[in-house]
Structure formats: structure tokens, C-alpha cells
Amino acid sequence: MTAFRTLSLAMLKGFVRDKVTLFFTFLFPLMFLVIFGLILRDVGADKTRIAVVGDGQVVSALRDSGVLELEQYDDVDAAVQKVKDGDLPAALIVRGQQLEVRFAQSDQVKSATVLGIVNGFVDKANVAATGQPPRFTFSAEKVEDASLKPIQFLTPGILSWGVAVSAVFGSALTLVSWRRKQVLRRIRLAPVSATSVLSSRLLVSTGVALVQGGIFVGIAMLPVFGLKLSGSWWLAIPLLLLGTISFFALGMLVGAFAKTEEAASAAANIVVLPMAFLSGTFFPVEQAPAWLQAVSKAFPLRHMNDGMLDVLVRGKGVEALAVPAAVLAGFALVVGFLASRVFKWEE
Amino acid sequence: MTEERPAVVVRDIRKSYGELKAVDGVSFTVAEGEFFGILGPNGAGKTTTLEIIEGLREPDSGEVRLLGESPWPRNVKLLPRIGVQLQASSFFEKLTAKEQLQTFGSLYGVSPGTAADMLELVGLADKANEQENKLSGGQRQRLSIACALVHDPDVVFLDEPTAALDPQARRNLWDVLRAIRERGKTIVYTTHYLDEAEILCDRVAIMDEGRILALDPPAVLVRGLDAPTHVMVQKGVLSVVDASALDGVEEAHENEVTLTISTRQPAPVLSALAERGALDGLQVRTATLEDVFLNLTGREYRA
Numbered sequence: 001m002t003a004f005r006t007l008s009l010a011m012l013k014g015f016v017r018d019k020v021t022l023f024f025t026f027l028f029p030l031m032f033l034v035i036f037g038l039i040l041r042d043v044g045a046d047k048t049r050i051a052v053v054g055d056g057q058v059v060s061a062l063r064d065s066g067v068l069e070l071e072q073y074d075d076v077d078a079a080v081q082k083v084k085d086g087d088l089p090a091a092l093i094v095r096g097q098q099l100e101v102r103f104a105q106s107d108q109v110k111s112a113t114v115l116g117i118v119n120g121f122v123d124k125a126n127v128a129a130t131g132q133p134p135r136f137t138f139s140a141e142k143v144e145d146a147s148l149k150p151i152q153f154l155t156p157g158i159l160s161w162g163v164a165v166s167a168v169f170g171s172a173l174t175l176v177s178w179r180r181k182q183v184l185r186r187i188r189l190a191p192v193s194a195t196s197v198l199s200s201r202l203l204v205s206t207g208v209a210l211v212q213g214g215i216f217v218g219i220a221m222l223p224v225f226g227l228k229l230s231g232s233w234w235l236a237i238p239l240l241l242l243g244t245i246s247f248f249a250l251g252m253l254v255g256a257f258a259k260t261e262e263a264a265s266a267a268a269n270i271v272v273l274p275m276a277f278l279s280g281t282f283f284p285v286e287q288a289p290a291w292l293q294a295v296s297k298a299f300p301l302r303h304m305n306d307g308m309l310d311v312l313v314r315g316k317g318v319e320a321l322a323v324p325a326a327v328l329a330g331f332a333l334v335v336g337f338l339a340s341r342v343f344k345w346e347e
Numbered sequence: 348m349t350e351e352r353p354a355v356v357v358r359d360i361r362k363s364y365g366e367l368k369a370v371d372g373v374s375f376t377v378a379e380g381e382f383f384g385i386l387g388p389n390g391a392g393k394t395t396t397l398e399i400i401e402g403l404r405e406p407d408s409g410e411v412r413l414l415g416e417s418p419w420p421r422n423v424k425l426l427p428r429i430g431v432q433l434q435a436s437s438f439f440e441k442l443t444a445k446e447q448l449q450t451f452g453s454l455y456g457v458s459p460g461t462a463a464d465m466l467e468l469v470g471l472a473d474k475a476n477e478q479e480n481k482l483s484g485g486q487r488q489r490l491s492i493a494c495a496l497v498h499d500p501d502v503v504f505l506d507e508p509t510a511a512l513d514p515q516a517r518r519n520l521w522d523v524l525r526a527i528r529e530r531g532k533t534i535v536y537t538t539h540y541l542d543e544a545e546i547l548c549d550r551v552a553i554m555d556e557g558r559i560l561a562l563d564p565p566a567v568l569v570r571g572l573d574a575p576t577h578v579m580v581q582k583g584v585l586s587v588v589d590a591s592a593l594d595g596v597e598e599a600h601e602n603e604v605t606l607t608i609s610t611r612q613p614a615p616v617l618s619a620l621a622e623r624g625a626l627d628g629l630q631v632r633t634a635t636l637e638d639v640f641l642n643l644t645g646r647e648y649r650a
Contacts (some may be wrong), residue, residue: 006453008437010446017441098381182437186494187402191426
């Protein structure tokens with residue numbers, strides 16, 4: 001027990017005193033979270049701008065509704081020129097009761113949107129002008145759909161990725177450096193079991209993962225980023241621990257093959273980076289082509305992402321953990337077994 | 348030194364790596380409390396021999412008894428009784444000297460206080476809170492020895508503890524090794540410094556190409572050579588002709604500064620020189636283990 005405790009403490013001290021590791025564990029993923037969080041914050045909030053010449057009832061109704069952004073022009077030619085130049089999708093020209101829309105053909109979706117909106121307002125104005133109550137009415141209500149605000153998928157994705165990176169690198173680099181420096185050999189000559197050495201390193205990794213989780217989620221919840229956690233967020237903790245164990249095992253496998261720290265670091269990158277991109281760390285994997293989604297199912301990180309997303313922000317319960325937990329545990333067992341087979345005490 | 352219960356018994360061990368016979372039939376016994384040196388050039392098989400005794404490698408054939416037990420396969424009962432120093436860099440990352448000792452100590456259930464005391468023995472008490480990578484080569488070497496001793500083992504194995512140290516650091520380390528010896532430990536150590544083995548060891552085994560060429564106390568090995576003693580005095584106190592005429596002188600020659608006299612009877616030669624008042628700048632050089640090595644292998648010793 002004392003050996004386990006002292007070893008854990010020794011490794012924790014080694015971790016905390018290593019500035020490069022600290023950077024890649026905490027600041028580096030955080031940079032991605034901050035940068036993507038800020039860049040993607042306003043995506044989808046952009047309104048269509050059109051040029052307007054003249055004024056009247058319809059124009060003021062449009063302005064009050066705020067569905068379009070209006071750019072006022074005095075001169076018809078200047079407004080049309082803007083459309084010709086491709087700066088604006090359409091120009092609305094008001095001549096008394098007569099409204100005319102000149103639109104760019106290139107962007108049909110936008111033009112159609114503009115035409116539909118303007119048409120709607122003209123119809124409304126016409127109905128109002130008759131003094132009759134409208135025969136048909138409709139009302140609109142917002143529905144929470146499956147598509148999420150960027151920060152809502154970024155946080156679980158980057159958290160899973162950050163945890164995976166530090167677990168893989170942590171175990172691979174420790175293993176290689178200890179083998180090279182003959183620390184492993186020194187440990188083998190002491191009356192301690194390999195299990196207590198391994199479990200103390202794993203304890204440090206899981207502790208680090210929990211701190212990562214706390215920091216990343218805490219920062220994403222700041223008002224600038226606006227992450228909203230679901231009620232079942234705490235289910236992320238067992239998932240985080242399970243993920244750490246899986247990626248720790250992966251690191252042991254990488255470390256068993258690599259001869260030098262540089263090789264281990266390169267190999268870990270080759271394993272982790274493509275997996276991160278294909279598993280939906282930086283964008284929701286639902287947006288990827290179907291074949292890519294199928295491929296991504298092979299990666300444990302994809303399942304960790306899915307689980308994180310479900311329990312952190314989608315508000316799903318413990319049943320959402322079944323598949324990710326099974327995949328991660330299976331992965332940890334298989335890879336851990338392989339790693340123990342190819343493990344070498346010395347070069 | 349009790350002959351009844353040897354600390355280490357090695358009987359005809361062999362180990363090959365492919366074609367290379369790293370250890371080719373080595374046998375020796377180390378008594379309890381003995382300072383035993385294995386010496387020879389790089390690639391002589393010293394380290395492999397040591398690793399087989401420590402239980403890190405299995406010999407192809409032959410037998411090893413360490414404190415009466417077999418070290419292979421990994422013998423957990425034996426491990427607390429042996430201390431092994433590895434390379435000077437075998438440390439945990441980013442830990443201070445004191446923390447290294449405490450961590451290694453904890454592997455053996457040694458209390459942190461006892462572990463920290465080892466710093467005194469190796470003269471690193473003032474470096475307790477320095478990180479390992481900030482220590483000098485000699486200090487790191489002493490720390491790694493302290494780590495090998497932290498659990499108070501009976502037998503200590505040191506693999507080239509003085510390699511790559513400057514002369515001052517080497518001398519400091521000798522004091523440490525002597526202090527360990529005074530604690531009654533059995534020390535088995537390898538070196539490629541012949542002068543050092545001569546000064547420190549009770550007995551040395553001279554190894555080359557996987558075999559032991561000679562095994563005896565250093566003084567016996569040197570005496571057994573029957574090599575001439577060189578007596579050197581300042582040039583000009585005596586002419587070469589006069590020197591050659593002295594009783595017992597085999598040969599005499601001089602260069603710009605020194606007159607060198609070779610003799611197998613240094614006592615009468617020295618008194619004859621004293622009578623003539625010709626002892627200015629006197630130096631006497633007897634044969635060394637280096638000469639023994641040269642004699643045994645027929646080639647110059649290269650560390």
C-alpha cells in the first residue's frame with residue numbers, strides 16, 4: 001500500500017512539474033475549445049441583408065419584424081448595382097403602392113427566401129387594407145431539435161479528445177522513458193508487483209482526466225460560450241474514467257512498440273489525431289458522409305464522444321451509456337491484453 | 348570474511364547472444380563482506396555477468412547462488428537483500444534527490460525519514476531539494492548509489508559507478524564506496540579503471556572476451572608478474588653509466604628531465620642512491636594491474 005501511494009505521489013509530482021505536459025493536457029485542448037467556441041458562436045444567427053429604396057407601410061413592417069436586415073439606398077441604380085456586384089442578394093424598390101424586387105440569380109436559396117418574405121408582408125398589408133379579419137391564421141412555436149449550438153457539441157468532443165490525448169501520451173511516454181532510463185528494471189529488482197506500479201500510473205491519469213473535465217466544462221459554461229449542462233451530466237464521470245482506462249491501455253500498446261520518446265510521441269499522434277477528426281471532436285459527426293460515419297464507429301473515441309454528448313447536453317439517462325461503456329470496456333480489455341503480451345521490461 | 352558462507356557463488360555460467368559468447372564459462376565466489384571487483388575493457392562480459400547474478404538474465408548454463416538462493420526466476424524473497432545500482436539516469440522524472448530516495452525506498456517499505464538519511468552517506472544532504480536533472484554527473488552517480496542502498500541490502504551490485512566521472516568526483520565516490528564497505532556490506536562492482544580496482548578491491552577478477560583471466564587480490568596479481576620496479580630521480584644527480592653500475596640494476600636510461608632505473612631489487616638500489624645523496628625528485632613505480640592485463644592478454648589495456 002505504501003509503495004502504491006508513494007509511486008502515485010511521485011508520478012503526480014512528476015506530472016505537475018512538467019510544464020510541457022501540463023500545456024498539452026490542459027491549455028492545448030482549451031485553446032481549441034475557446035477558438036472554435038468563439039468562431040462558431042454566431043453561426044446560423046446571420047440575417048439576410050437586402051437593399052431598400054424608398055419607404056412605406058410594407059418596409060416599416062419588415063423593419064419592425066427584424067427578419068431581414070435592410071440597407072437603405074436613395075438611388076435605384078446604386079441599389080441594383082449592389083445586387084449585380086454580388087454584395088447583396090436582392091434589392092427592394094418601393095414606388096408608392098408598387099413594390100419591385102430585383103434579385104441575384106446566382107443565390108437561388110437566398111433570393112427565394114427574400115421573395116417569400118417580402119411577398120408575405122405584401123399579402124399581410126393587403127389583408128389589413130381590406131379591413132376584414134383574416135380567414136386563415138397560423139402561429140409558430142420553437143421546438144428543441146437534435147441539432148445543437150456549437151458549444152454544446154464542442155465541449156463533449158474536445159473533452160473526450162483531451163482525455164484521450166493525455167491518457168495515451170501519459171502512459172506511452174512514461175513506459176518508454178522508464179524503459180530507456182532503466183527505471184522499469186530498477187522496479188523489477190524491487191519486491192513490488194507490476195500491478196501496483198501500473199495502477200498507480202492509472203490513478204494519476206484518471207485524476208488528471210477528472211480535473212480536465214472540471215476545467216473544460218467550467219470554462220465552456222462561462223456566459224461567453226454559454227454551455228448548458230443537462231441534469232444527468234454526472235453520468236459523464238464514469239464514462240470519463242472508462243475512457244481514460246481504454247486510452248491508457250492504448251498508450252501502453254504504443255509504448256511497448258516505441259523505442260524512444262520521440263517515436264512514442266509520433267506514434268501516439270498518428271493514432272490519436274485521425275481518430276479525433278473522424279470521431280466528431282471538432283464537428284458533429286452527423287454532418288459527415290454516411291461511409292465516414294460507419295468508419296468512425298470503429299473508434300472508441302467516437303463512442304466516448306457519443307456518450308458524452310448524450311449525458312452532458314442531450315439529457316439522456318444511464319441507458320445512453322450502455323453502448324459507449326461496452327465498447328470502451330471491450331476496447332480496454334482487448335488492447336490491454338495485447339499490450340501485456342508485447343510488454344518489454346527492457347530494450 | 349567468513350569462508351563458510353559465501354555471499355555469491357557462480358559456477359561455470361555461460362551466455363551467448365547469437366554467435367557472440369558474452370559470458371563463456373565464468374566461476375567465482377565472493378565472501379560475505381568482501382569488496383569484489385570485476386574488471387576489464389568494454390565488451391568483456393562484465394555487465395552480463397553482473398546481470399545474471401542479480402537475476403535479471405537467465406544464464407544459458409551454469410549455476411548462481413546469491414545468499415544461498417537462486418536469483419532466477421525473479422526471486423522476490425531475495426530482492427530486499429540485494430541492492431542494484433543501474434545507470435546514473437535511472438530516476439523518476441522531475442523529482443528531487445530526497446524524493447527519489449523516498450520513492451525507491453517505498454518500493455521496499457522503507458520509511459521516508461530513513462530514506463532521506465541516505466543522502467548523508469553519499470554527501471548529498473545539501474542537495475536534498477534539487478531536482479535530479481540539476482545535479483552534476485558525480486552527484487547523480489552518488490544519488491543512484493544511495494538509491495541502491497536505501498533498503499539496507501546485504502549485497503550491493505554496482506555497475507561501473509565511476510565511469511565518465513572527473514578525477515575529483517571519482518575520488519569522492521571512492522570515499523562513499525569505502526563507507527559502504529565499513530557498514531559490512533558485500534560489494535560486487537565492475538569497473539574499467541584498473542588503478543581504482545587496485546585501490547578499492549579485496550580481490551579482482553580480470554575479464555576479457557567473456558572469460559576470467561585471473562582472480563586474486565590486486566597485490567598478489569601484481570607481485571605474481573615479477574615485473575621490474577622503476578626508480579626515477581631527477582636528471583643529473585647521477586650519470587647513466589654510474590647508475591647502470593649499481594648492484595641489482597638491470598637497465599638505466601634518461602630523458603631531458605628524468606633518470607629511470609629498472610630493477611627487481613629496489614631496496615639495495617634505493618640505499619645505494621641514498622648513500623650518494625642522489626634521491627632528488629625520487630619516484631618509485633611498481634607494476635600495476637595494467638601491466639597484469641598487458642601480460643595476460645598480450646595487448647595494451649584500453650578502457
